[in-house]
Amino acid sequence: MTGSVFVQSIGFGLVTASILALASVGFTLQFGVSNILNLAYGDVMTACAFAGYAVNQVGGSIAESLAAGAGFGAVASVLLNRLVYRPFVRHGTKLFGMVVVSLAVGIIIQNIVLAAYGATFFSYSFPPGRQVHILGMIFDTFQLMIIGLAVAAMALVQLLLTRTRLGKAMRATAANPSLARASGVSTERIVDLAWLISGALCGLAGVVLVLNTSAFQSATGSGFLVVIVAAAVLGGVGQPAGAMLASLVLGVITEVAAGFISPSFKEVIAFGVLVVVLLFRPAGLFGQGSTVREVAA
Amino acid sequence: MSSATSYYASTLLVYLGVDIMACWSLNLQYGVAGIYNFAWVIFQAAGAYTAGVLTLGPASGNGGFQQYILGLRLPYPLPVLAAGVVAGVLALLVGLVTLRRLRTDYQAMVMLVISVIAVLVVENVIRLFNGPAGLSLIPQPLGSLPLTTLGYQWFYVVLTAATCTVIYVFVHRVTSSPLGRALRATRDNEDAAAALGKDVVRLRLFIFVFGGVIAGISGAVLVQFIGAWSPGSWAYVETLVVLTAIIVGGTGNNAGVMFGALLVPVAFNEATRFIPQFGRPGLVDALQWIIIGLLALIFLWFWPQGIIAERRRRFPERPRVVRSGEGT
Amino acid sequence: MSAEGLRREFGGVWAVTDATFTLRRGMITSLIGPNGAGKSTVVGIIGGAITPSAGRVICDGTDITRMPPHQRARIGLVRTYQLSSEFGKLTVLENLLVAAPGQRGEQIRTLIYGKRCWRRQEEGLLDRARFLLDRFAMSHQENEYAGNLSGGQKRLLEIMRALMCRPKLLLLDEPMAGVNPTLAQTIEGYLADLGREGLTMLLVEHELGLVERLSESVIVMAQGKVIATGSMPELRAHPEVLHAYLAG
Numbered sequence: 031m032t033g034s035v036f037v038q039s040i041g042f043g044l045v046t047a048s049i050l051a052l053a054s055v056g057f058t059l060q061f062g063v064s065n066i067l068n069l070a071y072g073d074v075m076t077a078c079a080f081a082g083y084a085v086n087q088v089g090g091s092i093a094e095s096l097a098a099g100a101g102f103g104a105v106a107s108v109l110l111n112r113l114v115y116r117p118f119v120r121h122g123t124k125l126f127g128m129v130v131v132s133l134a135v136g137i138i139i140q141n142i143v144l145a146a147y148g149a150t151f152f153s154y155s156f157p158p159g160r161q162v163h164i165l166g167m168i169f170d171t172f173q174l175m176i177i178g179l180a181v182a183a184m185a186l187v188q189l190l191l192t193r194t195r196l197g198k199a200m201r202a203t204a205a206n207p208s209l210a211r212a213s214g215v216s217t218e219r220i221v222d223l224a225w226l227i228s229g230a231l232c233g234l235a236g237v238v239l240v241l242n243t244s245a246f247q248s249a250t251g252s253g254f255l256v257v258i259v260a261a262a263v264l265g266g267v268g269q270p271a272g273a274m275l276a277s278l279v280l281g282v283i284t285e286v287a288a289g290f291i292s293p294s295f296k297e298v299i300a301f302g303v304l305v306v307v308l309l310f311r312p313a314g315l316f317g318q319g320s321t322v323r324e325v326a327a
Numbered sequence: 328m329s330s331a332t333s334y335y336a337s338t339l340l341v342y343l344g345v346d347i348m349a350c351w352s353l354n355l356q357y358g359v360a361g362i363y364n365f366a367w368v369i370f371q372a373a374g375a376y377t378a379g380v381l382t383l384g385p386a387s388g389n390g391g392f393q394q395y396i397l398g399l400r401l402p403y404p405l406p407v408l409a410a411g412v413v414a415g416v417l418a419l420l421v422g423l424v425t426l427r428r429l430r431t432d433y434q435a436m437v438m439l440v441i442s443v444i445a446v447l448v449v450e451n452v453i454r455l456f457n458g459p460a461g462l463s464l465i466p467q468p469l470g471s472l473p474l475t476t477l478g479y480q481w482f483y484v485v486l487t488a489a490t491c492t493v494i495y496v497f498v499h500r501v502t503s504s505p506l507g508r509a510l511r512a513t514r515d516n517e518d519a520a521a522a523l524g525k526d527v528v529r530l531r532l533f534i535f536v537f538g539g540v541i542a543g544i545s546g547a548v549l550v551q552f553i554g555a556w557s558p559g560s561w562a563y564v565e566t567l568v569v570l571t572a573i574i575v576g577g578t579g580n581n582a583g584v585m586f587g588a589l590l591v592p593v594a595f596n597e598a599t600r601f602i603p604q605f606g607r608p609g610l611v612d613a614l615q616w617i618i619i620g621l622l623a624l625i626f627l628w629f630w631p632q633g634i635i636a637e638r639r640r641r642f643p644e645r646p647r648v649v650r651s652g653e654g655t
Numbered sequence: 656m657s658a659e660g661l662r663r664e665f666g667g668v669w670a671v672t673d674a675t676f677t678l679r680r681g682m683i684t685s686l687i688g689p690n691g692a693g694k695s696t697v698v699g700i701i702g703g704a705i706t707p708s709a710g711r712v713i714c715d716g717t718d719i720t721r722m723p724p725h726q727r728a729r730i731g732l733v734r735t736y737q738l739s740s741e742f743g744k745l746t747v748l749e750n751l752l753v754a755a756p757g758q759r760g761e762q763i764r765t766l767i768y769g770k771r772c773w774r775r776q777e778e779g780l781l782d783r784a785r786f787l788l789d790r791f792a793m794s795h796q797e798n799e800y801a802g803n804l805s806g807g808q809k810r811l812l813e814i815m816r817a818l819m820c821r822p823k824l825l826l827l828d829e830p831m832a833g834v835n836p837t838l839a840q841t842i843e844g845y846l847a848d849l850g851r852e853g854l855t856m857l858l859v860e861h862e863l864g865l866v867e868r869l870s871e872s873v874i875v876m877a878q879g880k881v882i883a884t885g886s887m888p889e890l891r892a893h894p895e896v897l898h899a900y901l902a903g
Contacts, residue, residue, distance in 0.1 A: 067436065114624075123627060129363065129435060130574065131627055133567050138620035141613040149609045256443045259436050267433070294451040301444045305424060308437065500769050505752070505760030505777065512742045512753045519740035522704075524725030524756050533763050579744075639746055641798055645781055 034166060039289035040282060041167030047281025048180030049238050053254070054261035054273040055187055056231030060107075062204040062268030063224040066115055067129050070136035072255030074110070074229070075236030077143055078103040079246060082237040086154050092175070095154065096237050103233020104226045110135065111225045136252060144248040151245035176238050183231065184274050190227075191270060200224055204268055257297065260304045265315050272316030279303075330477055337480035339593060344487035345549045346572065346588040351498050351581060352541035353569050358578030358637075359507060360534045361514030363435035365566055366421060366442040367542060372561040373417045374410035374543025375550035376449075379462040381406040382551065393457045393464075403468030407490070407547040414543020415536050422535040427528055442563040450558050461557020468551050487548055494541055495581075501537065502581060508640075510534055511579070568592055571623040577633025586635055591622070656701070656732075656824055656855075661710035663696050670696040672879035674710070678824065678857055683850040685858045685866040688876035694859050697876070698828050701857070702734035703727045714824070729756050731823030735813045735830060743802030747793065747812060750801045751784035752777075754816040780819075787815045791845060807838035814845070824855045831862060843869065863887075 053075065060068050081102035082095035090098065118131050159171030169177075191197035202210040203220050211217050239254060240246040261280050265272025280300050288296035307315070349371060356364045385398040401409075421441060425434045450459050467479070474482055501507050513520040513527050521527050550556045568591060576587020626633075661674040671693040678684050686694050699705035701712055703724035711720045714732060724734075742750050758780070759765075760773025788794045791811050796804065801812060810830060817825055830846070831839045847869060850856060860866050866873060867887040875883045875896050882895050890896050 069439075118628065121628060123631065127627055127631065130567075130570060131624060134571075134620040134623040134627075136620075137564065137567065138617050141616040141620070144613040145610055145617070256440055260440055263433060263436050263440075267436075292451075294447075298444055298447050298451075301440050304440060305437065308433070309424065312433070314433075497766060500766055504765045504770070505758045505773055506762070506765045508745065508749055508753050509758075509761045511745055515742040515744050516740055519742065520753075522724050522728075522740075523754055524728055525753075525761070530761075537766070637744065639798055639800070640749060641746075642748060642781055645778060645785070 035289050036286065037166045038168065039286045041169060042288075043282030043285035044177055045169070045173045045242060045281075046285055047278045048177045049235060049242060050257060050261050050281050051180050051274050051277035052183055052231050052238060053235035053258045054265070054277050055184065055270045056228035056235065057258050058262040058265065058268055058270055058273040059187075059200075059224055059228040059231070061262065062270070063200055063221055064111065064115070066111075066119075067132060068110075068115075069129060069132040069255065070110065070139055071232060071258065072251035072253070073136040073139040073143070074103060074106055074232050074251070075239065075254065076246070076248060076251030077106065077139055078233035078236035079240040079251065080143055080147060080152075081233070082240075083152055083154060086156070092156055092172075092241075096179075096234060099233035099237035100230040101233065103231070103236065104229040107225045107229025107232060108222055111221065136255075140248050140252055147248065149247065151247050153245045154241060156241075172241055176242060179234065179238065183234065187227075187231075187270055196220070196223065257300065260301055263314055264304050264307055266313055269314070269316040272314060276315060333477055334480060337477075337484050339597065340484045341480075341487050341548075341552050343589060343593050344484075344491050345545050345552075346569075346592045347491055347585050348494055348541055348545035348548070349569050350572050350576070350584040350588040351494065352538040352545065353566075354573050354578060354581070354584045355498065355501065355534050355541070356538040357570070358573055358580070358584070359502060359514065360510045360531055362426070362531055362535060364438055364535070364538070365435055365563065366438035366445070367538075367569060368561045368563060368565040369421075369442050369445040370414045370418055370539040370542035371546035371549075371565075372445070372449075372556070374414040374546030375556045375560075376456050376462070376546075377413040377543070378406040378410040378547035379465050379550050379556055380456070381409055382465055382468070383462065393460070393462060394454045395457050395462060396455055403551075406468075406551070407544055410543045410547035411540040412543075414546070415540040417543075418536045418539025419532070422532045426531050426535060439563060442566070446558050446562065457557075459558055461555060461559070462550075463555040465550060465554045465556070467554065483552055487552075490544065490548055494544065497537075498541070498581060501534070506530075567623070568619065571619060571626070574623065574633060575626045575630075577635040577637065579637040580633065580635055583633050583635030583637075587633070591619070656712070656714045658697070658701065659711045659713065661697060661700055661707045661712070663693075663700060663705060663707050669879055671700070671707070674876065674879075674881050676874050676881055676884060678855060679872070680855050681853045682872055683846070683856045683858060683870045684872045684874060685860055685870040686874045686876065687860060687863070687866055691878070692876040693879040694876055695828065698734065698826055698857070698859055702732070702826050725756070728820050728822075731821065732826070733817045733820045733822035733824070734826035734828065735817050736828060741801040741804070741809050741812055741816075743800065745801055746798050747801055747804070748781075748784055748788070748797045750812060751787065751815055751819050752780050754819040755780050755783075756820055784815075784819065787818055791815055807834045807842075810834055810838075811842065814842070818849075822854070824857070825849075827856060827858045829859055829861070831860065831865065839865075
């Protein structure tokens with residue numbers, strides 16, 4: 031395998047890492063703040079991708095599709111938490127019962143999309159981009175845009191969490207909901223906002239994912255879910271910075287492995303990496319092994 | 328009854344038996360021991376594949392259109408027993424990786440990931456189990472008996488029932504013993520159980536392997552009936568169907584779980600069979616899954632304990648003997 | 656049992672700087688002191704949940720400093736906890752049964768041999784559990800889910816569970832915390848009975864009246880050290896003790 035193929039793999043890896051970063055940071059935010067493992071995440075991504083598609087079909091541009099996806103994701107996620115997850119938690123469903131709830135919701139969403147659009151493959155129709163050469167890697171403009179979007183989003187999220195009051199409130203709620211509540215943080219509102227933001231990330235990730243693949247259908251998102259979970263777990267659940275790093279690691283390793291070994295094994299290798307890392311660092315790269323079991327929905 | 332109905336009924340009964348074993352297996356792991364085994368279906372698949380490649384003849388025969396390992400043409404019941412062993416070993420490996428060091432919520436996620444890895448590996452390493460196309464033309468056990476097709480169906484029902492009964496003896500032994508009690512304690516309060524000296528990891532590993540063995544056997548019984556098995560049969564959502572069945576029927580409870588097996592996989596799947604296909608192809612299937620999902624949600628809401636809740640264990644009266652100094 | 660020179664720090668803060676004392680067999684000893692004196696840490700060290708930074712714990716001549724909690728339970732050193740730790744979905748009786756250590760029925764061989772290998776032992780445990788329930792007047796709750804009990808009843812369950820282990824030394828960490836006065840009196844009565852029957856106990860308590868009624872010997876801790884031991888009347892006149900309570 032030649033050096034140029036290797037370098038090109040890294041390029042692909044960066045794109046994959048970008049998509050993964052958008053998705054996994056959203057996912058890990060939801061888990062961090064609400065302690066809910068939202069297995070419907072991938073399916074919400076798919077729904078957002080279709081929202082973007084609908085906009086595209088009536089002539090929308092990329093920016094409009096992205097906005098549609100992000101908006102749909104934000105609204106859908108907040109509604110999901112308010113109408114389904116929060117009531118179940120209030121009702122007394124324990125932590126892991128919620129996992130089954132989210133799995134069920136995911137299946138429902140996926141099949142609603144299937145019922146609405148059918149089982150065929152779809153793709154966006156945007157005017158094709160140009161090719162750009164950077165550092166020996168060839169990208170098309172869409173991919174560069176994805177990377178740029180991811181970097182911008184990640185920077186914003188980090189700023190939000192570390193510099194703003196909202197961010198601090200979110201981290202407090204994630205660490206200890208009752209303490210946060212007692213300190214005057216309106217946890218309900220914070221949680222809503224967290225789902226709003228992570229939902230927007232989810233939507234962006236969904237549109238961007240299908241932009242990068244040639245065709246998509248109702249199961250595309252849930253297929254990607256496992257990689258998202260892997261990145262979130264690898265980074266330490268609830269740690270957005272960890273998820274970002276993990277996405278980079280997994281994205282690049284996946285594509286390099288695909289170049290070196292075989293494309294069909296790339297996911298196996300990524301997951302293998304996950305399992306091995308967890309054996310040595312059970313809480314993930316940035317994880318803290320917290321014992322907070324409350325759900326702050 | 329007409330022979331068509333008889334055929335249908337016997338098929339249903341075999342599926343019921345398989346699903347009952349499946350439910351007992353996941354119930355031991357989830358309902359009794361509290362392990363979120365999202366990778367459950369890979370153990371059933373391991374059993375099915377094992378039984379398949381042990382029952383089939385060598386791959387080069389039959390025109391060689393399938394690739395797979397082994398092919399030993401072993402007689403019944405060896406493939407079934409081997410299926411249990413292989414699934415058990417797989418469960419041991421998975422358990423050693425996931426159950427020992429990870430936090431419980433991580434375990435669930437890692438199991439999910441492992442489930443997907445398994446499908447990917449099997450699909451891509453074609454010479455293992457013939458990849459995405461899967462195994463087919465698996466001969467039925469004891470097929471040389473002089474029975475009509477219908478007769479064989481009912482014979483297989485008896486075979487399945489016998490397997491279920493044997494499995495049940497062992498399942499009951501565990502759930503009704505102090506071992507079962509220690510596991511339930513671990514489920515309720517892991518730290519307190521550990522403080523009392525219960526070896527939580529060892530107990531969980533045991534039940535994980537035991538559940539895996541049963542899952543493998545259920546796979547073997549199923550595959551020898553259907554004669555074919557491919558990755559489509561064991562996507563990770565299949566675990567959800569079994570999980571729904573247990574939740575609906577009543578977790579932690581053998582009888583409830585049987586009821587769940589009847590209600591969800593069997594009754595539900597079969598009920599939708601009679602709905603005529605309408606709209607787009609695949610529309611009815613999609614709706615079916617939507618309803619399964621809604622069912623799960625409804626049951627989790629109204630009956631979090633299941634329809635037949637875990638029964639209180641009462642202990643028999645013993646002759647009262649007055650002892651002094653006892654208890655200190 | 657004796658504790659020698661126990662020290663423990665948490666993240667730079669010394670919770671216990673020097674704890675040395677002896678518990679005599681068959682006596683009820685209380686450990687008192689103002690908040691932050693390090694009592695819970697000492698109990699944690701003796702119970703085995705916390706390892707000391709320095710010092711030893713000797714029980715019946717054996718150094719058990721490094722022994723894990725469940726092994727200590729097996730040699731007879733049992734502790735109760737402040738927070739409820741019952742098994743909610745098991746019945747009261749089952750909670751007691753599961754507490755007994757060394758059950759044959761919990762071994763994997765149950766799978767192969769079935770009821771035969773554990774029936775005998777189970778019957779013995781049933782008798783013991785029922786005896787305890789009777790004694791603590793909770794027989795009618797035998798089949799109630801432990802999660803449904805009131806706070807005070809859970810506290811009694813906790814004590815009964817400890818007793819199922821046939822302890823030689825019982826560590827009680829604030830057994831009356833959050834319990835209503837009537838039930839507290841009942842529990843006090845039970846503890847007194849157990850003491851009379853010869854069970855060695857170490858009691859961490861705040862309520863000094865209770866301490867005086869129950870215990871023969873009292874250990875006072877303040878700011879991480881044992882500052883005095885003796886009987887209550889002796890301690891009442893002890894200047895350091897008075898200072899600790901007034902100042903702390």
